[in-house]
Amino acid sequence: MKILVINAGSSSLKYQLIDMANEHVIAKGNCERIGVDGLITHKAGDVSLQYEVPFPTHKEAFMEVVKALTSGEGKVIDDVKEITAVGHRILHGSEIYKVSTLVDEKVISTIEELSELGPLHNPPQAAAMRACRSVFGEDTPMVAVFDTSFHQTMPPKAYMYGLPYEYYEKYSIRKYGFHGTSHRYVSGHYLEMRGIPAEGTRIVVCHLGNGSSITAVKDGKCYDTTMGFTPLDGLLMGTRSGAVDPSVVTYIMNKEGKTPDEMSDLMNKKSGLLGVSGLSSDARDVVSAAKEGNARAQLTNDMLRYQIKKYIGSYAAAMGGLDAVLFTGGIGENSWELRDEVCAEMEFLGLKLDPNECDRNTGDDHKISAADSKVEVWVIPTNEELMIAKDTVEIISR
Numbered sequence: 001m002k003i004l005v006i007n008a009g010s011s012s013l014k015y016q017l018i019d020m021a022n023e024h025v026i027a028k029g030n031c032e033r034i035g036v037d038g039l040i041t042h043k044a045g046d047v048s049l050q051y052e053v054p055f056p057t058h059k060e061a062f063m064e065v066v067k068a069l070t071s072g073e074g075k076v077i078d079d080v081k082e083i084t085a086v087g088h089r090i091l092h093g094s095e096i097y098k099v100s101t102l103v104d105e106k107v108i109s110t111i112e113e114l115s116e117l118g119p120l121h122n123p124p125q126a127a128a129m130r131a132c133r134s135v136f137g138e139d140t141p142m143v144a145v146f147d148t149s150f151h152q153t154m155p156p157k158a159y160m161y162g163l164p165y166e167y168y169e170k171y172s173i174r175k176y177g178f179h180g181t182s183h184r185y186v187s188g189h190y191l192e193m194r195g196i197p198a199e200g201t202r203i204v205v206c207h208l209g210n211g212s213s214i215t216a217v218k219d220g221k222c223y224d225t226t227m228g229f230t231p232l233d234g235l236l237m238g239t240r241s242g243a244v245d246p247s248v249v250t251y252i253m254n255k256e257g258k259t260p261d262e263m264s265d266l267m268n269k270k271s272g273l274l275g276v277s278g279l280s281s282d283a284r285d286v287v288s289a290a291k292e293g294n295a296r297a298q299l300t301n302d303m304l305r306y307q308i309k310k311y312i313g314s315y316a317a318a319m320g321g322l323d324a325v326l327f328t329g330g331i332g333e334n335s336w337e338l339r340d341e342v343c344a345e346m347e348f349l350g351l352k353l354d355p356n357e358c359d360r361n362t363g364d365d366h367k368i369s370a371a372d373s374k375v376e377v378w379v380i381p382t383n384e385e386l387m388i389a390k391d392t393v394e395i396i397s398r
Contacts, residue, residue: 001020001084001393002017003085003392004065004086005086006086006088006132009121010124011034012031013061013065014028015031017077020389020390023386027044027068027076031061031064036055037052037055038060038064040053040061044075049073049074057131058131059131059134062135062136085140086141086142087388087389088125088129088144090145091118091125091147092118092121092122092146092147093111093144093149094114094117094176095174097110099149100394102141102142117172129142145181150180152222154175154177158224159176160175175227178211179207181384181388183222185384186380187217188220201217201220202216203322204325205326206325207332208338209329209331210281212234213231214312214315223315226311234311235307235308236276236304237273238273238283239269239272241268241275276300276303277296279296279297283304283335283338286300305341313346322375323375324376326379327379327380328380333379334361339353343358346375349374350373350374351377353368353370354368354373
């Protein structure tokens with residue numbers, strides 16, 4: 001069984017074709033600059049191709065994906081009919097979609113209706129599903145896998161805000177959380193790998209990248225998470241501010257005469273690592289600058305590490321203990337300096353790193369806690385695409 005996994009943005013369409021018999025990625029790529037001109041990158045085995053091709057809409061991008069998969073140097077299948085189903089990553093399902101869902105026109109329309117909650121992601125993702133159906137035909141089943149689904153197990157005390165209750169009733173304003181597919185994969189993979197039943201476990205997953213979130217996973221289910229009503233809340237990120245006093249928003253708007261949209265742009269695209277350091281949204285650049293003595297870069301690093309440490313401690317308190325901390329994402333998997341500094345002076349929680357292992361970036365599952373540490377610490381590369389593919393197989397097999 002071959003599953004095509006799609007992650008669509010407003011001007012991009014990332015894809016992976018996965019053979020579920022051995023969970024092997026047969027081919028993967030990215031269609032970029034949709035609506036502008038068009039560029040596709042396609043990789044299959046040792047073959048790597050990149051060429052320009054017009055993508056007026058997502059439909060043309062899907063047509064080129066089919067062409068890349070079925071012809072030329074990057075060919076991996078003879079016919080598109082070999083693709084059993086398509087799994088789509090969808091940002092926001094609100095409280096409507098609590099699990100992955102078989103796609104029909106009603107589902108696509110509802111995803112569009114939720115665009116106010118995910119304005120940058122839901123519209124192009126709905127458009128991509130329609131384009132996919134147009135190219136592959138209605139006989140090819142599609143499944144929507146929502147970033148918000150894993151967090152639907154949060155108790156009300158964790159997801160409600162201290163606003164008048166009517167705004168929850170009228171506008172569904174609450175914490176939703178994101179990166180759910182990654183948090184679900186990493187926490188589930190850890191339990192499976194260790195042969196541990198989910199019941200009774202208390203895990204903190206740190207998904208750290210250009211966008212970052214931390215999730216408390218209790219009994220295998222999300223108990224709390226750092227991102228909120230939107231992906232802006234929580235940790236300092238590449239260009240996102242993370243949590244701030246709400247009064248700061250109105251204060252700056254009044255002082256600078258900014259509109260709501262301009263303020264949103266400032267907090268989402270001009271803040272975070274970029275805004276504090278004044279240098280870059282890339283954590284690697286900030287770390288390098290700090291090593292060279294840049295004070296603002298050092299402050300940026302200190303802020304991020306402090307926040308991660310604080311959330312780990314608060315989630316340990318909320319869950320009544322801590323069994324494991326799992327690092328994933330581009331920064332979580334590759335920055336041993338960050339992991340080392342975050343976990344420093346946490347012996348009071350029973351957490352201690354192995355000095356011989358903590359500075360290794362191996363690219364695979366890797367335990368970095370000391371043998372006598374009461375809390376296990378692991379680096380686990382995330383695999384959201386495989387999680388989406390697994391959900392797709394499960395749903396179409398019912």
